Amino acid sequence: MNRLVMWVSLLACAMIQGMLPSWQSMGQAKPPLLLGAVIYYALSRENTLYLEAAILAGLLQDSLDLTPHGFSVLAFVTVGLLVHQYRDRVFGEHWFTHIMLGVACSVLVTFILYILLVGGSLRKDIPFSFVLTKALGMSLLGIVIIPLVYKSVETLDHAMGNVRRGEI
Amino acid sequence: MKRKGLIFWLVLGVMIIITFNFPSPVSRTLKNATRDLLAPLQELASSFSTRMRGAGDAIRGWGGLPEKNQVLQEEVMLLRQQLMELDELREQNYLLRQKLGFQQRQDRHLIASTVLARDISGWWQTIRIQHHGSPLIQPDLAVINEQGLVGRVIEISSRTADVLLISDPACRVAVQIGDKGAFAILQGQGMSWRGRVLCKLTFINKNIKIQRGDEVFTSGLGGVFPKGIKVGSIETVEMDQNGLYQSAEVQPAVDLSQLEVIFIVAKEPEAR
Numbered sequence: 001m002n003r004l005v006m007w008v009s010l011l012a013c014a015m016i017q018g019m020l021p022s023w024q025s026m027g028q029a030k031p032p033l034l035l036g037a038v039i040y041y042a043l044s045r046e047n048t049l050y051l052e053a054a055i056l057a058g059l060l061q062d063s064l065d066l067t068p069h070g071f072s073v074l075a076f077v078t079v080g081l082l083v084h085q086y087r088d089r090v091f092g093e094h095w096f097t098h099i100m101l102g103v104a105c106s107v108l109v110t111f112i113l114y115i116l117l118v119g120g121s122l123r124k125d126i127p128f129s130f131v132l133t134k135a136l137g138m139s140l141l142g143i144v145i146i147p148l149v150y151k152s153v154e155t156l157d158h159a160m161g162n163v164r165r166g167e168i
Numbered sequence: 169m170k171r172k173g174l175i176f177w178l179v180l181g182v183m184i185i186i187t188f189n190f191p192s193p194v195s196r197t198l199k200n201a202t203r204d205l206l207a208p209l210q211e212l213a214s215s216f217s218t219r220m221r222g223a224g225d226a227i228r229g230w231g232g233l234p235e236k237n238q239v240l241q242e243e244v245m246l247l248r249q250q251l252m253e254l255d256e257l258r259e260q261n262y263l264l265r266q267k268l269g270f271q272q273r274q275d276r277h278l279i280a281s282t283v284l285a286r287d288i289s290g291w292w293q294t295i296r297i298q299h300h301g302s303p304l305i306q307p308d309l310a311v312i313n314e315q316g317l318v319g320r321v322i323e324i325s326s327r328t329a330d331v332l333l334i335s336d337p338a339c340r341v342a343v344q345i346g347d348k349g350a351f352a353i354l355q356g357q358g359m360s361w362r363g364r365v366l367c368k369l370t371f372i373n374k375n376i377k378i379q380r381g382d383e384v385f386t387s388g389l390g391g392v393f394p395k396g397i398k399v400g401s402i403e404t405v406e407m408d409q410n411g412l413y414q415s416a417e418v419q420p421a422v423d424l425s426q427l428e429v430i431f432i433v434a435k436e437p438e439a440r
Contacts, residue, residue, distance in 0.1 A: 070188030
């Protein structure tokens, strides 16, 4: 049931993220729904489910994009590992943690993807100012989106009986 | 415990390396399968969103306007296409009469489609459109709407096609400026921080006088974009650093952020 919720959540996030418009004046920042799901699993799961979520989210994003496979996988796995590593030192269920993680992880994912895209000669023509603006836009969107996604997937998990309220 | 941790990192590293090195056919199959899997859901969501907008308009007293607008858009598009073809026919007729030569003209027709989604990561300027397995839809076909050039088809799956917009830096279009005989290459420049789409024209002959407001059309050179499709109009003109060419900024004719219905310029199979 855990995996079913994970698949449904990630597919829904990928579909909605693809349909939502980008924030043009903020480096075409897109609402980071998939990242929100990755953060949820990294904060709330003990076993390797969070890594499965990160890899699946990365594969979904790369599959629905022109970016070659692997780029988003690396970005999301890095975020997943870091969040999971420090999850005992933060209040994992508190909305303020989700906001702060939303900001930090959005910036991190933006820069990892930028380095990979430029390193792979796929986007040589992107000025660094664009990436800074995009990181800012992503972090602002992350403030709103990450807590929302976290709450939605958590509610779905509770509804399906995967976790009891207050267990996370 | 230490060994377990080492195995974990090894497995993770190998998995990431594998995803980076998917063979091209595997990667393409995975991409197509994912797009086709989500396409029906996106079609549903897209149609729901259109209906919701329609309902909103109806509440405001503009009932039926989106449908009428779409019908009119398609009609305008067909009429413009016919007009464009008539202009070309007239020009060809003139040339034929004058030179007594023969010029073969490639027929084309338009396939209407709706936008399902946009680029998921925001690193590219693309849209995903639906198609129902039409064999006429292939990569490198021009995509237009009633305002002008939108982009070109780059990838297709059995249910969807990805269109690279002219605002993407990877999209280059051979164009001509009005009737001045100036040819140039148009390249997307993404969006400005104000959200304005920009394209740049490079390698314009320095001896040809171009000015703000001059209209830019596809030149037909290069084979991807048919001749005579409006691309935009000149915003600013400046001389190249070396003084050898002019360059100019172009404002696209199409509002790329408001795309809903687009048309693919399909190539008819050549009659033998």
